[in-house]
Amino acid sequence: MMGQFVFRNLFHRPMRTLIGVIAIAVEVTLVIVIVGLTSGMLQETAKRIEGIGADIMVQPSSSSVFLGFSGAPMPIKIGDKVHELKYVQYVSPALLQFNTSGGVETIWGIDPVSFRQVSNGFVFLEGHDMEGPDDMLIDDWQAKAKHVRLGDTYPLLNHNWKVAGIVEHGKAGRIFVPITTLQELVGARDKATIFLVKCTRPEHTPDVIAEIKELLPTNKVVPVKEYMSLMTSTNIPALQTFINSMIALAVSIGLLVIFLSMYTTVLERTRDIGVLKSLGASKFMIIRALLAETTLLCLLGIVAGIGLSYVVRAGFLSLFPTLSILITAGWVLRAGLIAIVGALIGASYPAWQASRKDAVEALAYD
Amino acid sequence: MAITVTIRTNSTGNAEPELKTLEPILKVENVWKLYHAGKVEVPALRGVNLDVLPGEAVAVMGPSGCGKSSLLYVIGGLATASRGKVLVDGNDLVAMGDAERTKLRRHKIGFVFQRFNLLPALTAKGNIAIAQYIHGDGFDPHRFEVVTKMLGLEGRLEHRPSEMSGGEQQRVAIARAIINEPKILLADEPTGNLDTKNSEIVLEMLRRLNKDLGQTIVMITHNPEATTYFDRVVHMRDGVIVDGVPAD
Secondary structure (H helix, E strand, O other): OHHHHHHHHHOOOHHHHHHHHHHHHHHHHHHHHHHHHHHHHHHHHHHHHHHHOOOEEEEOOOOOOOHHHOOOOEEOOHHHHHHOOOOEEEEEEEEEEEEOOOOOEEEEEEOHHHHHHHHOOOOEEEEOOOOOOOEEEEEHHHHHHHOOOOOOEEEEOOEEEEEEEEEOOOOOOOEEEEHHHHHHHHOOOOEEOEEEEEEOOHHHHHHHHHHHHHHOOOOEEEEHHHHHHHOOHHHOOOHHHHHHHHHHHHHHHHHHHHHHHHHHHHHHOHHHHHHHHHOOOOHHHHHHHHHHHHHHHHHHHHHHHHHHHHHHHHHHHHHOOOOOOOOOHHHHHHHHHHHHHHHHHHHHHHHHHHHOOOHHHHHOOO | OOEEEEEOOOOOOOOOOEEEEEOOOEEEEEEEEEEEEOOEEEEEEEEEEEEEOOOOEEEEEOOOOOOHHHHHHHHOOOOOOOEEEEEEOOEEOOOOOHHHHHHHHHHHEEEEOOOOOOOOOOOHHHHHHHHHHHHOOOOOHHHHHHHHHHOOOHHHOOOOHHHOOHHHHHHHHHHHHHOOOOOEEEEEOOOOOOOHHHHHHHHHHHHHHHHHHOOEEEEEEOOHHHHHHOOEEEEEEOOEEOOOOEOO
């Protein structure tokens, strides 16, 4: 009977219920999409690094996990020294340049020959490898996002590049240019951001790392397999704080809307509460009924929010194909729990207030 | 104080009335109810005394503001008396806490209001069944059928209050009030919002409840005709009962 009472009350004012459901749905969507976007982008970046096929990355000592932020402080000759080490098969230098003009992207300046050796080369969907100093390779996602075709001119860093090839995504970056041209453009002649090292056999990786550390004690030497685990929000300065802030903002929206909704509900149902009290309903029963109604409303909002998250993701990906939004069951569950707890907190005061209403005054309420 | 009364025994077909000594089901002793308007105390009840026997139907009449509704709410445990004693089936409401009064109301009191006060989101059936749910014994289909049939509600059970006439709504309210077999039925101007025809129907139903089922009823009314359906009429003025003469 209580279930029926709660259910019918919820749909007695469909517009108010709809607004409550939308508020919860927006809250859930915000949480899922923001977390999905950050973790998706991080994971996608890490996968692309892993996709190169190198075993070790050599970076400057103060480098960021965001490779493009590290500048180019290492002399390119370091690569030759590393190459001389035992169990090192290939070494490829890369200069990474972060660019925010016309979009946020990291340009990879690579040496085509050594990069091909380390990575076994690109999978070409169209065109061919870089042959001239102004040739550029882009991956298929970037080509789709920027509406670029083979042979097009691609202006970047005040330089006109020619799209020589479109490659399959999943290897290093999305834009590749010859390292020497990029060094000239950014004023980093004979410098590199990272060195990608391929060992003769993967099991030699620890030995090679030890050797490199001995050779370059101040540099950061990271096995590529570990890079995946480093690319989490907790390892990125302030990112976790940003995510927590956004979640708190989303929860605040849900909490305030539910508070307002239940507050007006209690006001509107003042006489009904008086009637329930005249029938002998306890304070606990009244609180329980209102919280059950909130929970039901919240569950509807969560279901709508999960659906909306997928719609938002599809919309984002069609507009920005290079984005990656990772929706995981764990975060869907967490977003739902966050929404329920927030909503119950929001409904607690109105419910408590309802339970304390004077029955006689409530029955006289117009 | 025990009272010797004549009890009808028509249910057994015995023509001879028998004498029994009964304790009042409701005993109001020197009850005061003071309201506070700022720093001013406004007395709504000024030492009311009233005894109601089991199976008795008592109408309380009086002008507006004489304290009738305050008396009803105090008797029903919705409001607390400032002074005095209110004994319902031997339980002193004045000495009870809010939770105990709620429990007593749940098991021993039924209310019928002037404005029907049905829950708008529920159907007639839901409005009646929720009283059974709150009572704690769950839905009793037999009792439900008996009560709804007696009140002529069989065909209206799936309708919401907004889809029913005033008379039908008040019959649903009566069904809700008696579904748990309360010791006392308290009715606050039950015909106040009804036309003459529906008023007569509702009053007749209250009388049948009293005569056929022995339901104790205390009813507040402005309607002098309503009092003709009741055993006893009590007049109130300025917060006190001024008489207690049997009705014709």
